[in-house]
Amino acid sequence: MTSERFDAVIVGAGFAGIGAAIQLKRMGYENFVILDREDDLGGTWYVNHYPGLAVDVPTTTYSYFFEPNPNWSRLFATGNEIKQYADDVADKYDVRRHMRFSTTVEGARWDEDARLWRVGLADGQTLSTQYLITATGFLSQPHVPDIPGITEFDGRIVHTTAWDDSYDPAGERIAIIGTGATAVQLIPELAKKAADLTVYQRTPIFVVPKFDLHFSERAKRLFARVPVTQRIIRAVTDSIYEWVVSVGVVHYWRTRGRFNIAAADLSKTLRWATIRDKQLRAKLTPDYDFGCKRPTFSNSYYRTFNKPHVHLQDGGIARMEADGIVANDGTKTVVDTLVLATGFDLWEANFPAIEVIGRNGRNLGKWWRDTRFQAYQGVSMPLFPNYLSLASPYAFLGLNFFNTMEYQMRHMERLLGEMKQRGATTFEVTEEANTRYLDRMTELLGESLFLNADCASARSYYFNPSGEPTLLRPMSTRKAIKEAGEFPLTDYQIN
The missing domain is CATH 3.50.50.60 (FAD/NAD(P)-binding domain)
Incomplete structure (x- = not known):
């Protein structure tokens, strides 16, 4: 009607x-x-x-x-x-x-x-x-992966788009599926409290250093009183991103991917500086060109995998059982909580x-x-x-x-x-x-x-x-x- x-x-x-x-x-x-x-x-x-x-x-x-x-x-x-x-x-x-x-x-x-x-x-x-x-x-x-046996799992399942703010990961055995931009932000936070954290990776992601900075109260007052100052900063950040998209994506053929190679090297340097285990470093290294999958920024993601209670599993998932996840190689990880950082459909x-x-x-x-x-x-x-x-x-x-x-x-x-x-x-x-x-x-x-x-x-x-x-x-x-x-x-x- x-x-x-x-x-x-x-x-x-x-x-x-x-x-x-x-x-x-x-x-x-x-x-x-x-x-x-x-x-x-x-x-x-x-x-x-x-x-x-x-x-x-x-x-x-x-x-x-x-x-x-x-x-x-x-x-x-x-x-x-x-x-x-x-x-x-x-x-x-x-x-x-x-x-x-x-x-x-x-x-x-x-x-x-x-x-x-x-x-x-x-x-x-x-x-x-x-x-x-x-x-x-x-x-x-939200995309929910079709994993055999997922409905049989007795523990908690949470998708990052439906996060329970009351959930406390302290002392828990946690598995997280996904290594995209969301996971890059979430994994270091979970690792701070979890007793054991296993990251299930299908496709590695390029991560580059995050040059973040805090705006002081003085800077905020300046932005409010003299808006042109903030617009100048925006002009700079806009120009940088426009240039990145232009040379790294839109006109890739003209530049022969030189920027992308340099960006991949920056990510490689970050991995080398933070991860000493060669095998682990190799698992976290993408085998596609920089930019094909959206890259992201983090100063803590790679470093998190050095912690003894954080594990990377890149062999794929065979099935889930009531108390955990069985990988394709037959190994089983007992899990209290499964986090789905599997992005969007x-x-x-x-x-x-x-x-x-x-x-x-x-x-x-x-x-x-x-x-x-x-x-x-x-x-x-x-x-x-x-x-x-x-x-x-x-x-x-x-x-x-x-x-x-x-x-x-x-x-x-x-x-x-x-x-x-x-x-x-x-x-x-x-x-x-x-x-x-x-x-x-x-x-x-x-x-x-x-x-x-x-x-x-x-x-x-x-x-x-x-x-x-x-x-x-x-x-x-x-x-x-x-x-x-x-x-x-x-x-x-x-x-």
Whole structure:
């Protein structure tokens, strides 16, 4: 039963959803709602609160450009600070009152007769909206490994996205599966208290030194009173990251991977300086090129494996039993608690995160899998009128999500502004424009790290199930923002 009608429905109350809401309000829209299945805002920064959680991009860069935060305590801020930043921005720009929590969206279908989206909720309600915006993020669907016998385990099982803050690892025998960015932060924290910690590694990760620094109270006051000082620091960190993505990823072929080789050597030096056991060092050494799988920063991860009660298991898991884990080599580790640091199901469960049915019954997920993962400017697809997907193929600019959000907000401003000016009711990207953009992205990726380096063993979420690196938009932030303000309006049918 249809109970309410809106100008826009935003699915997701993380930073993307907050950014989209701010842009709508700037354009005079007030009749919109933000729906989220959790009971608070913040997206991944609300869901994740495991020990050691911190951002792995400098917080001077990891923030909305239009809303610098002078109160960061350090260059790589903790998860609590990032969550507080989300709260503060939502309150300042008056978007919290548009949010509805504990509301699960099951799907959306375009009603051609009414020229509206019908958004179905888990409680049986159906909302109607002119515009549908999915802001579900890239990392929103936890991945749980299919391990034989896992349901027979009698101990505690906890996924890092559902961390129990009351859990005390002191004196416990703990196994953790995964060695990605989350595990790199969590493992040193667990090792401080656990009686025994076994790390099950499938793919080693490149770890480089973390050059963190604390901002003094004096520095914070300076940022607040003279905002340009913080913007100068941001310009520096932005430029460094832009350069890293440009030479290390987007234009890898031109540079012959020289930067990546140097970065891999830095990681190698860190391993050599902290791990004396040659065999252990070899196990922690990736056999793919730097950048194929997202690298991370830590000064304590490698060092943790020197502790006598910390063990690395890289031979694979055969099965679980009631009291522990049996490895492929037959050895058994008795475990009290199993921690799953296994990341997210990016492609199978997240593209899209909800079922979306467009014109002519086109199912977005099926269409992507039957053809290719594609999205014009990383936001629009043909036969999906009045729909913007902020977590789409070719959307992510690399390393910093906020740069992605900034160009998407610019795209919204140009497109919806044109709609208002014309008094139009629908927009839809043309098949020709979409194909042209897909061909262009495919060509640009030909120079990238992913198609020229040795990434075969990386098991990276950058690659879709067909082996194409369609997550990344292979261009600079500056160019993406420029395109968002200048793309040909003729690429859309606006009626």
